Amino acid sequence: MTQELIRSRLAESARLKEAMSQDAELTATVAAIADVIVEAYRAGRKLLLCGNGGSAADSQHLAAELVGRFYMNRAPLAAEALTVNTSTITAVGNDFSFDDVFARQIQALGRPGDVAIGMSTSGNAENVRRALSTAKSLGLVTVAFTGASGGKLRDAVDYCLQIPSDDTARIQEGHITVGHIMCELIERAVFDEEA
Numbered sequence: 001m002t003q004e005l006i007r008s009r010l011a012e013s014a015r016l017k018e019a020m021s022q023d024a025e026l027t028a029t030v031a032a033i034a035d036v037i038v039e040a041y042r043a044g045r046k047l048l049l050c051g052n053g054g055s056a057a058d059s060q061h062l063a064a065e066l067v068g069r070f071y072m073n074r075a076p077l078a079a080e081a082l083t084v085n086t087s088t089i090t091a092v093g094n095d096f097s098f099d100d101v102f103a104r105q106i107q108a109l110g111r112p113g114d115v116a117i118g119m120s121t122s123g124n125a126e127n128v129r130r131a132l133s134t135a136k137s138l139g140l141v142t143v144a145f146t147g148a149s150g151g152k153l154r155d156a157v158d159y160c161l162q163i164p165s166d167d168t169a170r171i172q173e174g175h176i177t178v179g180h181i182m183c184e185l186i187e188r189a190v191f192d193e194e195a
Helices: 002-021 024-042 054-067 086-095 098-109 126-137 168-192
Strands: 047-051 079-081 115-119 141-146 159-162
Touching: 002 024, 002 168, 024 047, 024 115, 024 141, 024 159, 024 168, 047 054, 047 098, 047 126, 054 079, 054 115, 054 168, 086 098, 098 126, 115 126, 126 141, 141 168
Parallel strands: 047 079, 047 115, 115 141, 141 159
Antiparallel strands: none
């Protein structure tokens, strides 16, 4: 039973990745998001990311790839996960609302031309929705990483990357896969031109 379950989940993940690779709209959206982040970096702007639970971890993971390195040894790129400052999160959650923990940080840190990515497998996380609404009002480019439906975020952002699945685990696997691809595209575009 255990090995059967393992094989089943690996096959599900492989089927999703194959479907993603054949989805022209999805691949075009990944390319467009990477391009807008490259434009922001060339203009001296930054990337802000947020999400809850596993999506919080994914936002931190992608920020680390850009600040540290992905494939290239190169200068760091400005990327910050809004999920890591526990004092800010708990203060805003206590004094205002948990729904405002990311929006308040966007107000403090975001500048026109920056890019904000909110990750929500359902597309309905209220604190992510408020963060991206605040970002849009401040002139940031807004991006949502969601599941198949896009949820409330689908029509509220500049770019919505919808992983074609309704299974939270598979959606998160899709997010980190396209996130890694975007990191590679960004590194190549920003640093290959300087070489």
